[in-house]
Amino acid sequence: MNADRREMFAAIVYKHQQDGRRIRQATLNRICSTLRSALNAALREGLIVENPVALLVMPAAWQPRAVVWTAARVERWEWTGERPAVAVWTAEQTAAFLHAIRGHCLYAVYHLIALCGLRRGEAAGLRWVDVDLEHGTATICQQLQRRNGRLTACPPKTAHSARVTALDRTTIAALGAHRDRQQAGAAAYGDRCRDSGYVFTNLNGDPVSSGRFAHVFQGLLAEHRPPPVRLHDLRHGAATLALAAGLELKVVQEMLGHSSIVLTAGTYTSVLPKLAHTAAEQTATHVLRAGWRVPGTRRRRRPAGPRGRLAAARAGGRSTAVPAA
Incomplete structure (x- = not known):
């Protein structure tokens, strides 16, 4: 068997x-x-x-785990062409790319994925009825997949992927501008344009496939030459940047539609060096502060010797000496 x-x-x-x-x-x-x-x-x-x-x-x-395009990695890529299997942009790199493509007809979809972490199929399946620009929300309730050569509306990837995503003011503005452009294009196209109700459409009103998003994205990378990433890496980047901005893991899990917080933690918390450095500094500070106090009290230790008194004077009367074992 x-x-x-x-x-x-x-x-x-x-x-x-x-x-x-x-x-x-x-x-x-x-x-x-x-x-x-x-x-x-x-x-x-x-x-x-x-x-x-x-x-x-x-x-x-x-x-493969995602890594950040640090200055050292960018320099090595420019020199040797070496690139990680999965990589994400820094906040500055993300902002620079979005600024460079702000006039593109699909700008809003890349903005949405980069800041809100949608899967590309979820972005393709987004309809205007699912978007509330007044209250700043987008309801993720379906995705578009190509099956048997045709675009088909399917349920989200998992049950937890069905979610309501909060939209920031820049994303609301990007979607609003995209809607105005879409309506102007439909008026120019005339009666041949049908109202499919989808947010991202071709000139005739039919929805754009997620594969088209990826193809255009690669063309934009070739044109503007940022460090190379995949379209799905924008979703990774949204998660890591949200964590770097101070959002809690549970919030990021809900934003991404992950079924488990363990998946969120295992995938993203080791990505940004800034997070690791912050954790290391907090740990060191905790240990050193513990050494300043007499065990069992809140009273600080007295500096030992002339050097200790001098250090305490420089620190405003606070000793930073760790007691000898």
């Missing part, structure tokens, strides 16, 4: 290789998980007596 299961997954990999496509281990793991879930349902219904993949152990999928 184990041989049959291994043969099945080997056939899946072989088929993708024959088609010139690469299949990731994470995709194979999801296939296994879906199969296990379906067979468990059959087991509960009494259709089978055991789940043949219940004990199947799949190799762990390697998931």
Whole structure:
């Protein structure tokens, strides 16, 4: 039986290789998980007596961690062309890119993903009925996916992905300007333009595919030459910049539509060096301040010797000496 299961997954990999496509281990793991879930349902219904993949152990999928385009990484990329598998821009790099493309017809979608962390399918599936510019919210209740060659409205990726996202004033302004441009374009196009209700549309009113977003994004990168990232990395960047701005993990989890705060923490908290430096400074300060006080009291230690008294005088009477063990 184990041989049959291994043969099945080997056939899946072989088929993708024959088609010139690469299949990731994470995709194979999801296939296994879906199969296990379906067979468990059959087991509960009494259709089978055991789940043949219940004990199947799949190799762990390697998931690259996002890193920030620091000045050193940018210099190395410019010199050697080396780039991380997953990278995010700093706040300054994000702002510079958005400023550079502010006149583009799809500016609003990149602004929305970069600041609010939407998945590209969620942005493609956004409708005006889901957007409340007056109160600054966007309801994420569907995504657009290409299936059998056609764009199809589908449920969000997970149940937790259905959410209400708060919009800041700059995003509200970007969406408002985009709506005005869309309405002017529809009037110029005439009766041939249909009202599909989607926020991001082609000239004829049909929704724009998420693949089109990615294709145009790569063209904008080639034109303006920022450090290279993928479109999905703008979502990573929104999360890391929100954490750097001081938002709590729970808030960022809700913004992204993650089902677990563990996923949010494991993916993003190690990305920005600023966060790690802040944590290190807070830890050191806590330890040093503990050394200033007499154990069990709030009274500060008396400086030991002339050097200690001099340091205390310079610090305004406060000793920073850590007591000897």
